[in-house]
Amino acid sequence: MNEYFKKIIYFAKPYKSYAYLNVFFNILYALFSALSFVALIPMLTVLFDTKKGITEKPVYEGITSITSYFENYMSYFITTNSQQYGAQNTLLVMVAVIITLFLLKNLFNYWAMYFITFLRNGVLKDIRNAMYKKSIDLPLSFFSEKRKGDVISRITADVLEIQHSFLSILEVLVREPLTIIFTIIAMFMISTKLTIFVFIFIPIAGLVISLAGKTLKKSSQKASEEQGYFLSLIEESLSGLKVIKSFNAEAKFNKKFQGSTEEFYHLNNKILNRQNLSSPLSEFLGIVTIAVLLIFGGHMVLNEGSLSGPAFISYLGMAYNILTPAKAMSKASYSLKRGNAAAERVLEILEERNPITSPAQAIKKEHFDDKITIENINFKYENELILKDFSLTVPKGKTVALVGQSGSGKSTLANLLTRFWDINAGAIKIDNEDIRNLDLHSLRSLIGLVTQDSILFNDSIKANMLIGKEDATDEEIIAALKVANAYEFVQDFPQGIETNIGDSGSKLSGGQKQRLSIARAVLKNPPIMVLDEATSALDTESEKLVQDALENMMKNRTSLVIAHRLSTIQNADLIVVMQKGQIVEQGTHEELMQRNGTYTKLVSLQSFE
Template sequence: MKTFKRLLQFAQPIGGFLTPYILLSILGSIFSVANFAMIMPVLDTIFNSLGDSAKPEKLMVLGDFEWYDLTNWKAYGYQFLNQMIAEGGDDAKMKVLYYVCGTTVIFSLLSNLLRYATARLREWMRARTVARIRSSIFDKVVLMDNAFFSSARKGDLMSRATNDVQAVEGAIMHGITTFFKEPIQLIIFFYALFNISTDLTLFAFILIPVSGGAISFIAKKLKRHSKKTQEMAANLLSILDEMIGGMRVVKAFNSESYMKEKYEVENKRYVRSFQKEASRRELASPYSEVMGGVFISILIIKGGSLVLTDASLTGSEFIAYISLFTQVLNPAKAIAGAIGNIQRGLAAGDRILEMLDVEIEIKDKENAKTLEVFDDKVSLENVSFAYEDKKVLKNINLDIPKGKTVALVGPSGGGKSTLSDLIPRFYDPTEGKITIDGEDVKDFTLHSLREKMGIVTQESILFNDTIFNNIAFGTSNASREEVIEAAKIANAHDFIMAMEDGYDTNIGDRGMKLSGGQRQRLSIARAIFKKPQILILDEATSALDTESEKLVQKALEYLMQNCTSLVIAHRLSTIQHADEIVVIKDGEIVEKGTHDHLLLQKGVYHKLQSMQKM
């Protein structure tokens, strides 16, 4: 129930929905009961039970009895029809029959119009609520720390945002509306049944717990299997995502059969789990159907005895009772089906809420201020960082003065990229602090901190959108002139104009319609467009061929002229003119200085240079 209540919060404000929904459900149920109640005067008219009594001296007046007293409503109706027969002449009973059947049609029309209105209201509420769940998931994912994505499987996240939300949409929200509407129908139907025959209705209540206990047992089993099935569906998505992302590697290593076998094993596990879940889910409806048939048969025997023995029930009342009781089975079966679906939805809801409950560690502190200007330097003071108990950086002390270029070099895995990720607060140091102009970066809002920075990485991260929107990413009011200027500086304008739609060309998923050099130049154009004060380049040219590297390097040099730059380089030739080169090995700074100074020391940097010249 805790999961159910939390999911219900997404329906807020629910009062504006429930009031008209409950009102329409009540009116629809009343007209539905009235429709079946008309069976009694129809039968009594046909079989001459109606009109045998003398014309009443005075009709009952509506105000003489309570509106909820169905016995008096029946008496009033029969008196009215008896009067019609007494005053109607030879064909009076046919006129009454027409009248009763016409009234039945009107009641049926009103009942179904109200049912349609409740369905429209339900679907409106359902769509709005599920949209809020989707938005909450997206908003949460956008704010999550980089550390979360380092350990989470993308396929699992996609499954929670799609499959699990669909399960909630089809189960929880349908269940919520079912548990508001169907109980109302049951209450009104049983109230009418009590008014027709108290003895027969009390007898029916004895049978209900037998069915309810079995359905509850099925529902508990279903939730457990549903969660397992949804986790396996997430695994399938993860394998598919990995294969698509690494398709070139799969083909290069002739691993198609391996991937197919891996997927097939997981797919068979999913099928087995799904079949177990389905067998329990589909059991609820046939079980309720069988129990409904058993109920009706037992009630016919019991009701028939009341008609035949002590005459406490008339024939028309008995038939109306059975007809109305068959309608009781519909909301009862809907509730039984909803219980099964809700258990499946609760399992999906648990997975959604589990993701929404992930603690966000990198966030604005209370009273965080805006970083207005950057005047002096970025400093790392005794900074250490550990990831999963493994120390990646150890006691780093480093100053990056404004307007200067500092390069980080060293063996792979030494912690260079991790260090650069600490400055825009993709991660926070486990020890020490990072300051800008002497103030801890944690004192600034994340937005204002990152607004001052531009980042170009080895992997060009582009989006399935136009070239224009990729360069102006994150800006809604960018001018075409500004975008074109950034592209020209990045040496990208010529190849863009050579494309069929120019800046309006869609570059495909991850920019796959472009070459590696073209993608990287678009990434640089995006950074130039932002006009950053602090620039972070993480091996921005290491994956390029010589010709592309020259174009990209020229664009980077222009970009770095007016920036404070932190450059991570694999090719040492690209950072020889840096104001300071910092050598990092095993998470520690082992050397610092200019290119010439470090070569004279004949240490790690000299060794790296020698290896690249070989």
């Protein structure tokens, strides 16, 4: 069985009861599908009266003579019933039997489809959930290499393709082969010689269909990748709409997007035309088989007399009945090739190894008691070394500020402390315990993070605040907003904390967004605060308000402050000046100013005295 299909079908385990019911009703459907055509023989016999009547009830003599027994028993039933009630009455009985058989066949088909629907949609839901969970569990480094739009494409389009391709195979996996098997058994019962003749053409038809779908997987994979690319363009364009408009770059981005959709258009045409070929091709080959069958079978009826007219007409119906499941199976073969490409892209995410996880015997740390120690750490992005033999101690209750030019490694240090990335060498310890030994959830519970970019969600102010503390009351939320000097603008909204702030907080100003981010961290109330240029987006008035709030919040709290505006960290207990991933100076504001070194130059550049 296909390796991707095996992995995807694993998601069907919770829904196996639906699978069993589907199989059960498919067996009944296949059986009654064959029986409904077999039942045509006695009806046609009544109409054409081609068989000599049998008045004595036949005796069953074993499986080897089941065909003749069945024929004789039908003849016996028709003869006796016609003699007793008349031919018209017998015909009505046979029509009623056929209607009943076809009704049952279609009812069983409905029930089989009914139960497989729960399985298909359940698997679709579970794969999407697993994809989303894995996507938010994966480290940030994964998304620095992958386009976000490509990941979105995999969660949406590729997962849907799996449902349309792989999971549609489940519908034909039992029903169509069984329909063919039961029909073939009935065909053998009518004429072994004719059935063997028919089967000469089936391998030829299968080979032709297989050759037609050979290149489908490769084309499908290219189409999925192209779809991921143009979804990325959409995501990037909407995020950077201000830049595109301000630089009059609409035409450039439009050209790039149209080029991608043009490529997707050609690939999709190629795939669908190849897929559409399967149905007419299999039907044409089937009709050719039927035509040859008419010649060979007609010879058996007209010249040899080894086959009755009614039996041959029913036989033709059965032969044509094989075409529908055969067509469905050839379409499933094409779908499998498309599904392979989609499943490969989905499984690439699901099977991606996450290097940043809690260890097997993780330590759950509830409190912070002593100090943060950074011991001779090295860290690099790919081949570029960002931090080199970096060491620092942050005692409990102290505020340590990191300053330096862009690219000196300040923000990297914040990302390493929260284990968004892992160091290459050395150790980061909290209370002398390596953070790599700590439970990841408990480590991040100890740390409050306010980033340079205010990351807010398209929801209410309250919902954004509750990310900091799920069970917070409205009073606690308002108190946190007051600490961050954010309540003054929140209370002006007609709906207060229930106000929706738009996509990425688009309804708020930069300063309002930043104060809301700080309020969220205040509500979390962690023992360690990491402020990554937290006041960079604020105007002078807002900066003063937030700076006062931050200073109140950081009292008796351990804080690591990454600062661009040096005016915000002059009261820090320790200022660490960084350059190219190393410490060049450290001390208090007054001490560093007296040295007249790198820090003094940074201060003078900002015209700060």
